[in-house]
Amino acid sequence: MDWIELLRLFLAFLVSNILGYGGGPASIPLIYEEVVEHYNIVSQAEFSNIIALGNALPGPIATKIAAYVGYSGGGLLGSLIALIATIVPSILALIVMLKALRKYRDSKAVKGIGLFVQPVIAVLMIVLTWEMVDDSVIDIGWIQTVLLALVAWWAMAIKKIHPAIVVVAAFAYGAIVIPLVG
Amino acid sequence: MTNQYGQLCWAMLKTGIIGFGGGPSVIPLIRHEAVQQYHWLSDEEFGEIFVLANTLPGPIATKMAGYLGYQLKGTLGAIVAVVAHILPSSIAMVLLMSMVSLFSNSPIVQGMISAVVPVVAVMLGMMAYEFAQKAFKGLGIVVGIASFAIALSLLTWLDLHPAIVIVLFMLYGSFHYAFQARFQARRNRQGQGGQ
Numbered sequence: 001m002d003w004i005e006l007l008r009l010f011l012a013f014l015v016s017n018i019l020g021y022g023g024g025p026a027s028i029p030l031i032y033e034e035v036v037e038h039y040n041i042v043s044q045a046e047f048s049n050i051i052a053l054g055n056a057l058p059g060p061i062a063t064k065i066a067a068y069v070g071y072s073g074g075g076l077l078g079s080l081i082a083l084i085a086t087i088v089p090s091i092l093a094l095i096v097m098l099k100a101l102r103k104y105r106d107s108k109a110v111k112g113i114g115l116f117v118q119p120v121i122a123v124l125m126i127v128l129t130w131e132m133v134d135d136s137v138i139d140i141g142w143i144q145t146v147l148l149a150l151v152a153w154w155a156m157a158i159k160k161i162h163p164a165i166v167v168v169a170a171f172a173y174g175a176i177v178i179p180l181v182g
Numbered sequence: 183m184t185n186q187y188g189q190l191c192w193a194m195l196k197t198g199i200i201g202f203g204g205g206p207s208v209i210p211l212i213r214h215e216a217v218q219q220y221h222w223l224s225d226e227e228f229g230e231i232f233v234l235a236n237t238l239p240g241p242i243a244t245k246m247a248g249y250l251g252y253q254l255k256g257t258l259g260a261i262v263a264v265v266a267h268i269l270p271s272s273i274a275m276v277l278l279m280s281m282v283s284l285f286s287n288s289p290i291v292q293g294m295i296s297a298v299v300p301v302v303a304v305m306l307g308m309m310a311y312e313f314a315q316k317a318f319k320g321l322g323i324v325v326g327i328a329s330f331a332i333a334l335s336l337l338t339w340l341d342l343h344p345a346i347v348i349v350l351f352m353l354y355g356s357f358h359y360a361f362q363a364r365f366q367a368r369r370n371r372q373g374q375g376g377q
Binding site: 015017018019020021022023024025026027028029030033045046048049050051052053054055057058059060061062063064065066067068071072079083086087089090091093094095097098101102105108109110111112113114115116117118119120121122123124125126127128129132133135136139140144145146148149152153156157162163164166167170171173174175176177178179 | 198199200201202203204205206208230233234235236237238239240241242243244245248249252260264267268270271272273274275276278279280282283289290291292293294295296297298299300301302303304305306307308309310313314316317320321326329330333334337338343344345347348349351352354355356357358359360
C-alpha cells in the first residue's frame with residue numbers, strides 16, 4: 001500500500017469531519033466532495049450504494065462510510081486510517097477543550113459559527129440530491145426515477161417505514177424489473 | 183471495578199447495533215444506558231456534555247462514546263467504548279459493500295444499484311430539508327434566504343470548494359451577533375436623535 005493513498009484517505013476524512021457541524025449526516029456531502037470528486041477513491045454509483053446500505057444498517061453513518069471507503073482505497077489499514085481521521089480529532093477536542101467549551105458555551109461567536117454552517121450544509125445536501133437525480137435519469141430514465149423516488153418518499157416520510165425495508169424493496173425492484181426493461 | 187470495562191463495552195455495543203438513522207438519533211439510547219442503566223452520570227451532566235459536544239464538529243455518537251469511556255476509565259476506556267460502538271456496523275458495511283462490488287458485473291446487481299439511487303436521492307433530500315429547517319429556525323427568514331443564496335452561488339457559480347465556503351461562513355458567523363448588536367445600537371441612537 002503506498003503512503004500517498006493512505007495520506008489522501010486521512011486528509012479526505014479529516015477535512016470532511018472537522019467541517020461537518022450537526023453530527024455524521026452533516027459530513028456526507030463533504031465526504032462526497034473529497035472521495036468522489038477530489039480524490040476519486042470511489043465512484044458516484046458506489047457512493048450512492050454506500051449511503052443506501054449505510055442507512056439500512058444501524059450505527060453511526062460517518063464511521064460506516066469511512067470504514068468502507070478506507071477499505072476500498074487501502075484495505076484494512078486504509079479502513080483504520082479513515083476511521084481514525086473521522087473520529088479521533090472530535091473526541092480529543094471534546095475531552096481536551098471541555099473546560100474551555102464550558103466557559104464559552106454561551107458565547108455569541110460560538111453560537112454564530114454553529115448556526116451559519118447549517119445553510120451551507122443544507123445547500124451541499126441539495127446539490128448532492130440533484131446530482132443523484134441527474135445520475136439516475138441518465139441511467140434508468142426519468143419515469144422510473146420519479147416513480148421510485150415518489151414511492152420511497154411516501155414510504156419513508158409519510159408511512160415512516162424503516163429505511164432498511166425501503167432499500168431492500170428497491171433492490172428487489174432493481175433485480176427483477178430493471179434487467180427486463182433495460 | 184474491573185467490570186466497568188464490561189459495562190462500557192456492552193452499553194456501547196448495544197447502542198451501536200440497535201440505533202438506526204445515524205449518530206444523532208442514537209443519542210437518546212446512549213443517554214438511557216449512561217444515565218438510567220449504569221448511573222455513570224446524572225441526566226443534567228449528560229445534557230450539558232451533549233450541548234458542549236454539539237458546539238464541536240464531527241460525528242456526535244462517537245464523541246459521546248469517547249467522552250463517557252474517558253470519564254470512566256481514561257484513554258483505554260475511550261478506545262474500548264468507541265471501538266465497541268462502531269466495530270459491528272463497520273464490519274457489516276465492508277462485508278455488504280464488498281459483496282455488491284464483487285457481483286457488480288451481473289445485470290441483476292447492476293439493476294439493484296440503479297434502483298437504489300432514487301431512494302438515496304430521497305434520503306439526502308430529507309436530510310437537506312432537516313438542515314434547512316434548522317438553519318431557518320436559527321437565522322430567521324431574511325438572513326436564512328440570504329445565506330442560502332450566497333452559499334448556493336459560491337458553491338455552484340463560483341465553484342468554490344465546500345471547505346472554503348464553510349470556513350467563510352464560520353468566520354462570518356463568529357462576528358454575526360457582534361455586527362447585529364452594533365447595528366441595533368446605531369439604530370437606537372438614531373431613533374433617540376430624531377426625538
